Amino acid sequence: MAIKIDNEYNNYFIGDKEVKDLLTRDGERKIEGVSNKNIDLKNLEKRIESNKFVEDADVYRGLDGNIHVQVKQNRPIARIIRPDQDVYLDVEGQILPLSDRYTARVIPITKSALLKPLNQEFFQDSVGQNYLSLLQFIENDEFWKAQLAQMHIDGKGKVSFLPQVGDHTIEFGRPGNAEQKFKKLMIFYKEVLPVMGWDKYKRVNVEFEDQIICE
Known part of the structure; x- marks a missing residue:
């Protein structure tokens, strides 16, 4: 065989x-x-x-x-953090169990208690598919896959990220328009941080069109 x-x-x-x-x-x-x-x-x-x-x-x-x-x-693209037992989310939006054999290096996701459970049904409906698309984008981008350490979804469905490098929170807003938002964020990483320093800002907001808010 x-x-x-x-x-x-x-x-x-x-x-x-x-x-x-x-x-x-x-x-x-x-x-x-x-x-x-x-x-x-x-x-x-x-x-x-x-x-x-x-x-x-x-x-x-x-x-x-x-x-x-x-x-x-199957290809896991995220790890959903749960109080009872974490699970993986695969590229198609299916839920996978953890494995004793291997641990995937994928972004962990936490959520507000006000948000409904991040289960298979969540990622299959029209709203949840936007979050799945965002995770697929991150998985397929070498830089952001390496730089984003954690993703959080608040009670209003807005996304924020904690980076691997830097002391700031990235306020992303709703999961749509990922490509444009990450382009703005890349400008911040390439043009602002090298000049101002990696510890200058505590929050970076790319939620709104045509602007980056740094505080």
Whole structure:
């Protein structure tokens, strides 16, 4: 059996052993040595896809007669901080459990107690999709992914960030217009902070169009 796991985003939530355990139901079902005609490939795919960290699985017979398994992992883009148990949010807005095997380096999200729970339903509706789009933007931008240490959503649904470097709070406002707001923020980082110093300001607001407020 040949197993290939896609690690395009350097995620290691599932390995060869976990895939084999899913295929054999923890060793209860033999695959090695079983006649190919007695193996239900679609059923094997479903077994692998039952793992929350698997986005897609492809099981097929190769020209060599062996069973080949290709696994594409889910891609977490945020960690939702909860009083009971933290969870991951993936790029599609699905909720994933934490893993004992691997910890993803993604932005943690906290929220006001006044805001409804950040569950799967929240990120699937028209309002919540704006937050998902914002997180997708951050995940795909090398600079902001490295610089933003934490995201908070207040009771009115407004977003703020704490940076990795600097002592200021970034007041982002509603999650829309992410590209324009981050462009303004980049001006602050490139043109203001090098002149004024990284500890000069306690808050930076990019919520309003055509202005940056620094205090």
